[in-house]
Ligand SMILES: Nc1ncnc2c1ncn2[C@@H]1O[C@H](COP(=O)(O)OP(=O)(O)OP(=O)(O)O)[C@@H](O)[C@H]1O
């Protein structure tokens with residue numbers, strides 16, 4: 001994918017009323033479906049040109065949030081403003097300024113890829129020739145040129161997603177919503193899409209994306225909001241979230257699992273909490289970093305424990321997620337994968 | 340307003356474009372009505388008494404009205420699919436006129452209805468149907484059929500938005516259209532029906548539209564049938580178009 005995705009300044013189309021106002025601002029958002037409180041008091045803020053990742057497991061409320069932000073659902077309670085416009089009162093004007101690629105690709109299977117994009121362009125009010133030109137440009141960017149004149153029903157799942165994303169970009173919206181944009185993409189397409197999103201963000205587009213993939217949030221987002229059961233349970237940069245877990249993790253692989261209790265006792269003074277043991281692996285969160293490895297080796301040596309391997313690592317977002325929600329995010333991925 | 344017109348045209352172009360990529364759909368518009376004409380004309384033709392007319396002349400206006408009523412099926416199936424595939428969500432995030440999705444659908448039906456009407460008429464003329472009318476009346480009849488078909492498309496639009504799957508749109512559609520068209524003057528004279536059925540057939544809008552067509556094309560005594568048919572079409576339109584638009588908003592906000 002090339003850098004021609006957004007040749008013009010995307011902010012131009014928006015005519016921002018107040019340049020200081022964040023691109024997305026959500027206060028006290030509640031949305032229920034019958035008894036289910038899909039969103040239970042959500043606050044979010046995304047500065048213009050920033051990328052926010054909404055990270056959460058299945059059923060957390062990600063899609064519901066995106067649907068409210070894109071005028072598809074009305075909030076029960078709370079104020080939601082996007083691009084300086086209220087999602088309820090100014091819904092019509094707002095639709096000129098947003099693009100959405102939903103969780104499931106919404107393309108007309110009976111039209112060709114090009115026809116799909118031309119239709120969307122014309123519904124944005126573009127003339128046929130302009131819509132066609134833009135459509136071809138996007139098809140080239142998303143490597144769909146060879147399939148441009150084939151009905152979309154002959155597309156693979158990944159091609160459909162790319163076409164759907166292209167449709168969201170037709171009008172160069174200043175605010176873009178992507179609901180699990182890389183679910184179902186192969187690693188190469190996923191990397192390409194990450195590149196596209198980074199390009200768009202670099203050119204000033206505000207992006208809100210949802211994901212269940214921690215590495216994706218880590219790589220793309222300026223800010224991450226972790227959402228679970230309709231509530232934002234943590235927010236910050238990826239580094240800030242990792243820091244919340246305290247220091248770094250020391251992991252030691254022992255020669256014999258039987259020695260684990262001895263090793264744990266020997267290492268315990270280095271941490272505020274008792275080390276965890278799993279088989280022949282002992283892990284603990286350590287204070288500070290300097291001299292840690294040397295001290296650990298000395299203590300284990302004195303205790304007479306044989307060591308195969310040991311190392312320090314920064315906590316990953318997986319650790320953050322696990323400690324915040326009490327369940328692992330990957331479990332949710334598997335469910336999605338087999339669905 | 341300009342937006343509504345252009346958006347409606349974009350959507351109907353999209354729906355007609357579908358005929359090109361899914362040519363099997365064309366069969367529904369062409370082969371099926373022809374088959375119906377041939378079956379009725381030759382299977383029932385000898386058995387049904389239609390005083391004053393050849394059965395073929397009596398039959399053709401009736402079968403054409405039935406065929407026009409079925410024309411809206413594409414709208415029911417297509418809208419249902421648009422909702423379930425999430426396309427309606429895409430449309431709703433676009434700055435397009437709200438009513439355009441439905442208006443475009445039903446407008447596309449007018450084009451397909453016209454196509455299948457012409458094919459039916461050609462078939463009818465080949466197997467012996469003859470007009471007893473001037474050019475003006477023939478054209479007025481075609482206009483009335485288009486109006487009635489357009490109004491009925493909105494009934495199907497509502498149906499397509501209310502049911503959970505294309506299959507149920509299909510069976511509910513048949514469930515509604517078959518009794519309505521058969522308990523009418525479309526295929527047999529109303530006088531030949533038993534009391535209850537005859538009563539229903541008398542007030543059935545299909546009877547009124549079919550009678551209006553016979554008045555226009557066969558010079559049958561018209562009574563108020565022609566105006567009645569126009570009024571019925573407008574009433575159906577006035578009731579079902581707002582219902583369908585309202586339902587569209589709800590369906591899309593699920
Ligand atoms: N239309 C609806 N009717 C009833 N319940 C709904 C509806 N939409 C969402 N919900 C419920 O709201 C909750 C949040 O759903 P949502 O789709 O927002 O989750 P999500 O974070 O997008 O999950 P996933 O990762 O599976 O896409 C779930 O419990 C879901 O069952």
Ligand SMILES: [Mg+2]
Nearest residue numbers: 062063064103
């Ligand atoms: Mg979702």
